[in-house]
Amino acid sequence: MNDETRKRTSGIDRALQVMDILTERQTPMSAYELAKSVGAPVSTIYRIVDDLVEREVLSRADETRIWLGPRLMRYGLVYRSQMNMFAEARREMLALSKRTGETVQVCARDDGMMVVIAMAEGEGHFRVTSYVGTRVPLNWTASGRLLLGHLPDAERLAAFRKSARSSQTGIAETDPETLAQQSRDDYLQRLALQTGNSEYSVACIAAPIRDPDGVCVSTMSIVLPEQRVFERLEELTGEVQRAAEAVERALGRRAA
Structure with missing residues (x-):
């Protein structure tokens, strides 16, 4: 050179x-x-x-x-227009928000960070600070854990060792080994739950969106007040998993 x-x-x-x-x-x-x-x-x-x-x-x-x-x-609009996953995820996101009345986000991985790539606000006065474009460390969020869940053990552990940080609330787990195991468990059960990790009194229920090879390319998540999550946990868990599965089918992934 x-x-x-x-x-x-x-x-x-x-x-x-x-x-x-x-x-x-x-x-x-x-x-x-x-x-x-x-x-x-x-x-x-x-x-x-x-x-x-x-x-x-x-x-x-x-x-x-x-x-x-x-x-x-x-550049971004042209790139995004070619993403079948994004178009399908956005459609399911809007439908999920309408059915549940809650805020719904689609998130993806950006190296050691989770980034919000789409969002539909729910009904009422509840608002979150993580709008489209927001990036936070992977260990702060339910979606962040899912986005690493498909990786081999060594890669998953190395990723958390590199990226895990303390959250502003002081609640987020930072131990790489604990995170690596939790990430895998969440991925296998197709569900992750967090309360108060990145924002006080805010909860998140997330499901992975996997491509035909099993890679978690993005997540579908419902974001709502912490006090409401356990009142609707069973209902919303089923809703978010079904929405994520609908996107997966559109991407060509067969049901397990």
Whole structure:
């Protein structure tokens, strides 16, 4: 690899780091803040930001702060339109929310994080802070555990060793071995339950959406107030599992 190729690769890596930081923080940031976050010289980040703004990959939120640009939305919409799983999952998500009156989310894995990729809000005044695009560590959520459940034991354990973090509520399990076993158990029973791990007084009932090879590609989850979960646990457990299975059938997976 020659020097020019190394420089070009480094520039691509820096650009991706900038976009990853903005996505993770979900707020506009200054070039100085971005440089500190990615550990790069401010002059390098200024140059990258200028190039990406010119190409509409980034945009200027105001005179000093940078935000994601409209070109990313075009890419994302085209990519998402080709995802049969997403289209089927969204349809089932909307139907499930209508049947139950509860908030329903579809979540996927982004390396060591769980990300909300679709959401239908339920009836009433209950609101959650995890909207579309929210990323949290895998060990904080029922969905996060399911998303690793199909992996071999060693890979599952290594993933939790790398990604497990303490939650803001202090309730989320952080021991990798405990998480690895719980993840496998949840996957095998096609159900995971959490209460208060990432948000106080918020519960989640999740089921895996598996492809024909058994890989958990996403999850279907019902999010509701903690005090209501046990009143409707049996009903909602069946509902969320049936919705996830409907998506699996559309993906070509046969019933076990």
